[in-house]
Amino acid sequence: MAEEQGEDRQLIIDQLIALASGIGKTFAPFCEVVVHDLSRSDHAVVHIENNLTGRAVGDPATELGLARLADPHYKQVIANYQNQLKDGRQLKSTSVGIRDGSGRYVAALCLNIDLTQFHSVLGILEQFSRIETENGPLETLETTNNDRIKKHINAFAARHASAPRSLKTEERQTLVRELKLAGLLDIRHASSTIAKYLNVSRATIYNDMKLSNI
Known part of the structure; x- marks a missing residue:
């Protein structure tokens, strides 16, 4: 059972990476796309397209990711919220939580658009x-x-x-x-x-x- 869940989760992650690649190539260079595997919150970031924020694969989950892990009823789509880089550049961000068949959050797809x-x-x-x-x-x-x-x-x-x-x-x-x-x-x-x-x-x-x- 656990092995099947792991395979299902990996399939979700693989599909998200493909989706991130397509979005990233379409909206390069000003749209960063990040895939999070929430099953491993200490190193949740598994894929990045058009890196704007300076994060790296293996970085931990964000506060939004941790909130989704703690509450399966947490809002699934948080769109167009204001964000900012360390150098002051403004971002428009969207975070989409992805659930598995049991309704638990297992992944997230995040978009950060540089408004410069x-x-x-x-x-x-x-x-x-x-x-x-x-x-x-x-x-x-x-x-x-x-x-x-x-x-x-x-x-x-x-x-x-x-x-x-x-x-x-x-x-x-x-x-x-x-x-x-x-x-x-x-x-x-x-x-x-x-x-x-x-x-x-x-x-x-x-x-x-x-x-x-x-």
């Missing part, structure tokens, strides 16, 4: 819909100085059909010059904000500023 590139698309739309006025400065909806920097970076990346973290060296240096002309380098901790958002070191940003005579 979608913000870049929003930057394109913002550029397209901008209206010039002769009667004063344009209104903005920017709420914080960091948001101003990030919005400028997103718009720049969108113009170059790229993502902020995928900018080439020459593009990044051009971006730094634009930020200077926009007065955004004068914002407190601007270099740290830029470096973190582009996933480079502050020394790299300082070097870009030096090469641009800033």
